[in-house]
Amino acid sequence: MPTAVRPVRIVVAKVGLDGHDRGVKVVARALRDAGYEVIYTGLRQTPEMVVDAALQEDAQVIGLSIHSGAHMTLFPAVVEELKRRKATDIIVFGGGIIPDDDITALKKRGVEEIFTPGTPLQEIVDWLRKRFPESATK
Amino acid sequence: MRALARAITLVERRDPSVRNLEDAIRNDARVPGVTGFTGAPGTGKSTLVDSVVTLLRGQEQSVAVLATDPNSPFTGGAILGDRIRMQRHALDPKVFIRSMGARGHLGGLSLASREAIRLLGAFGFDQVILETVGVGQSELEVAAVADTTVVVLTPNLGDSVQMIKAGILEIADIFVVNKADLDGHGRAVAELRTMLNMAPKAVWKPPIIPTVATRQEGVEQLWEAILAHRRHLEKSGRAKELSERRLRDETAEVAAELARDRTRRALQEDPTLTERLLKDGTPYRTAEEILRTRTDN
Numbered sequence: 001m002p003t004a005v006r007p008v009r010i011v012v013a014k015v016g017l018d019g020h021d022r023g024v025k026v027v028a029r030a031l032r033d034a035g036y037e038v039i040y041t042g043l044r045q046t047p048e049m050v051v052d053a054a055l056q057e058d059a060q061v062i063g064l065s066i067h068s069g070a071h072m073t074l075f076p077a078v079v080e081e082l083k084r085r086k087a088t089d090i091i092v093f094g095g096g097i098i099p100d101d102d103i104t105a106l107k108k109r110g111v112e113e114i115f116t117p118g119t120p121l122q123e124i125v126d127w128l129r130k131r132f133p134e135s136a137t138k
Numbered sequence: 139m140r141a142l143a144r145a146i147t148l149v150e151r152r153d154p155s156v157r158n159l160e161d162a163i164r165n166d167a168r169v170p171g172v173t174g175f176t177g178a179p180g181t182g183k184s185t186l187v188d189s190v191v192t193l194l195r196g197q198e199q200s201v202a203v204l205a206t207d208p209n210s211p212f213t214g215g216a217i218l219g220d221r222i223r224m225q226r227h228a229l230d231p232k233v234f235i236r237s238m239g240a241r242g243h244l245g246g247l248s249l250a251s252r253e254a255i256r257l258l259g260a261f262g263f264d265q266v267i268l269e270t271v272g273v274g275q276s277e278l279e280v281a282a283v284a285d286t287t288v289v290v291l292t293p294n295l296g297d298s299v300q301m302i303k304a305g306i307l308e309i310a311d312i313f314v315v316n317k318a319d320l321d322g323h324g325r326a327v328a329e330l331r332t333m334l335n336m337a338p339k340a341v342w343k344p345p346i347i348p349t350v351a352t353r354q355e356g357v358e359q360l361w362e363a364i365l366a367h368r369r370h371l372e373k374s375g376r377a378k379e380l381s382e383r384r385l386r387d388e389t390a391e392v393a394a395e396l397a398r399d400r401t402r403r404a405l406q407e408d409p410t411l412t413e414r415l416l417k418d419g420t421p422y423r424t425a426e427e428i429l430r431t432r433t434d435n
Contacts, residue, residue: 007239040222
């Protein structure tokens with residue numbers, strides 16, 4: 001194996017005016033323990049900041065957390081910004097208190113997956129493993 | 139910017155294609171100034187780097203930050219959190235921040251960061267800042283790459299015996315005692331000074347700069363000290379010496395990387411060789427044989 005398999009890099013962020021970061025930190029930690037490189041960018045990010053960070057970090061995934069109720073605005077704004085920067089290969093997933101109807105709508109608008117409170121952490125890890133099988137870590 | 143980010147990924151994972159970058163970017167004469175920051179977790183390195191970036195942006199210099207955090211030795215996973223402290227530079231096109239996991243650099247972190255620095259130079263960055271947590275050996279690798287190494291300490295890190303432990307003090311060209319607004323700051327500076335006075339006499343005596351990074355205090359003095367150290371390197375001929383030594387070291391590291399790749403491939407492709415190795419348990423002889431007989435790349 002001359003080249004190490006590229007580790008999956010995930011930019012994790014809280015977008016908008018929302019200080020509830022306990023959940024996102026738990027998820028970040030679980031992803032770390034699953035062998036992913038997690039770049040945590042902190043609170044109160046704009047969609048532009050998140051996408052910019054993902055581009056600089058050459059991340060394959062953006063994970064967003066929202067508990068403010070602004071998910072119908074902010075999640076699609078990140079997807080749009082990715083389109084604008086011609087980086088639609090970067091996939092977006094999210095978590096938060098999000099009603100089922102909104103989940104359907106968000107997926108239609110380009111968010112790949114949404115995890116709601118109570119989701120076992122392993123489910124998120126399994127989803128990523130399935131999404132990036134070639135980079136699966138031990 | 140994405141091209142740069144991608145290229146750094148290739149460098150990081152030691153993709154063979156980076157070897158072709160050599161000719162493409164060596165001709166570019168621009169060599170960025172490289173400053174390393176290291177220190178224990180929680181000393182305020184990221185905040186300090188953030189305030190240095192602010193200072194440099196005020197001087198219209200472009201800055202790239204390569205921030206290294208440790209990976210888990212068990213899963214390889216990592217939480218890279220240095221960007222949190224540098225949020226105010228988000229969206230500034232003249233600031234590029236890249237987080238790197240310390241692991242996974244088969245030939246060592248220094249190899250990856252050297253090549254990344256060249257890329258950043260080719261992309262026009264004036265200054266490169268390497269930030270690394272001083273918990274293991276990665277800070278030593280970074281010190282080998284940076285022109286100037288800044289070691290960040292804080293008051294109350296422990297008694298004076300902590301200060302004389304090997305390693306971290308010896309790599310410092312400049313000391314910062316951050317959080318200068320905390321109690322015990324004077325004592326920390328005094329102990330450090332005592333310790334430095336006992337060191338063997340050297341041409342460059344590392345200055346001690348007090349800072350309060352969160353309030354941008356002492357940052358100008360710090361940058362002045364970094365520039366003074368650079369002038370010292372130039373004037374004393376040490377700069378030339380260092381860059382020559384680095385090229386030699388780097389060549390040796392690249393050679394080691396090539397040899398390792400070739401050996402792994404040989405063992406994979408040649409079952410009889412592997413069988414003999416496993417039967418006789420002779421890694422030295424096998425390695426020599428592979429390097430002598432296999433010439434492919």
